[in-house]
Amino acid sequence: xxxxxTGPAAELTAATAHLRVYEPLDTFxxxxxSIILRTPQRTAEQWDAFENxxxxxxxxxxxxxxxxxxxxxxxxxxxxxxxxxxxxxxxxPGQLQARSLLAAEQAEEAMRAEVFDLLVPPVARQANSQRxxxxxxxxxxxxxxxxxxxxxxxxxxxxxxxxxxxxxxxxNGEHLKTVRIYxxxxxxxxxxxxxxxxxxxxxxxxxLFEELGNLGSWLEAFDSRSLIExxxxxxxxxxxxxxxxxxxxxGIQALEDxxxxxxxxxxxxxxxxxxxxxxxxxxx
Numbered sequence: 001x002x003x004x005x006t007g008p009a010a011e012l013t014a015a016t017a018h019l020r021v022y023e024p025l026d027t028f029x030x031x032x033x034s035i036i037l038r039t040p041q042r043t044a045e046q047w048d049a050f051e052n053x054x055x056x057x058x059x060x061x062x063x064x065x066x067x068x069x070x071x072x073x074x075x076x077x078x079x080x081x082x083x084x085x086x087x088x089x090x091x092x093p094g095q096l097q098a099r100s101l102l103a104a105e106q107a108e109e110a111m112r113a114e115v116f117d118l119l120v121p122p123v124a125r126q127a128n129s130q131r132x133x134x135x136x137x138x139x140x141x142x143x144x145x146x147x148x149x150x151x152x153x154x155x156x157x158x159x160x161x162x163x164x165x166x167x168x169x170x171x172n173g174e175h176l177k178t179v180r181i182y183x184x185x186x187x188x189x190x191x192x193x194x195x196x197x198x199x200x201x202x203x204x205x206x207x208l209f210e211e212l213g214n215l216g217s218w219l220e221a222f223d224s225r226s227l228i229e230x231x232x233x234x235x236x237x238x239x240x241x242x243x244x245x246x247x248x249x250x251g252i253q254a255l256e257d258x259x260x261x262x263x264x265x266x267x268x269x270x271x272x273x274x275x276x277x278x279x280x281x282x283x284x
Contacts, residue, residue: 015234015277019147019157021185021219022078022090022227036075036091044180045170047076051094065124066104068096070131080184080227090227097132098140099148143221151281152274153235156211158245159195159252160188160228169240179236181245185219185226192216195252202255238277244270 025033042050058066075091082088104125108116149157160183167181183191192212199209219228232240251266 015238015280016148016150017153017157017233017235018229018231019149019160020076020092020229020231021145021222022076022080022092022229023145023223024088024090024225027223028091028093032073032075032093035073036077039075041077044076044078044168045177048178050074063124064119064121065127066120067100067124067128067131071096078182078227078229080182088225090225092145092229093140095140095144095146097137098144099146100128101132101137102141102144103148144218145222147218151235151277153230153232153244154211155208155244155248155270156215157230158248159192159212159215161230161245162191162249163243163246165245169236176234176236176240178234179232179240179242181230181232183228185222185224185228188228189216189219189224191249192219195248198252198256202258235277238280239273242273244273247273 025036028036054068054071058068073096074094076094078090078092080088080090104120107120111119147157161181162183165181165183167179169179170177192215196209196212196216199206199212203209232242236242247266247269251263251270254260254262254266
């Protein structure tokens, strides 16, 4: 099934998932705290609309140049409850300069050079290199709060979540706009540590073991009071309800129990579930 998109901004939204880390206010520098405190609070849906509008604006330029042009930083926000039931707000910076560079690098690797030059002309890349704040860019790249994946979700991401985690299902008429799943940082790290230990013992040569190690290295940079969010985006329309987190957990548990039949069955369910989105991605 191909996701249905409505409205001009939605037409630019690929089936892209995001893994975001929201940190407490006091972990950010003074300039960032100033922006956060003077920016009106928005819902997650309002932040999605805000980002899509900016994407639409960049796409409608008279010249082919997808990079942000001196756009001010913004911070998505999300709520979390502590063990006493007290609500706290956490923040995730947009970091558009860093993310646009990484997206361009991924596109360059995936396309023929002449096609990439049409979409992201050399003159645009040169102009962008002159606009960026190199110190800020370096900081963002080493402390990137958002990971992105189009037409699929890396299996390692599901190691951070469980099927009974808090989640929001966001409809778009008869279709799904997105589903967002949340886990506290400490929960996610504990789950990841268990998965890494199990794979280190039973499948140290697996691609998933390497993927989980990279994920753990990334998460180490964040505050333990953070909130982790998996945002399916339009992939939710294709795969939700999704048992990927449960299948991954049961597969790793089966490895620990040396039940290779059950482990293989869980992996097949995971692989088969994500064949459709990958095929749609290649078709697009």
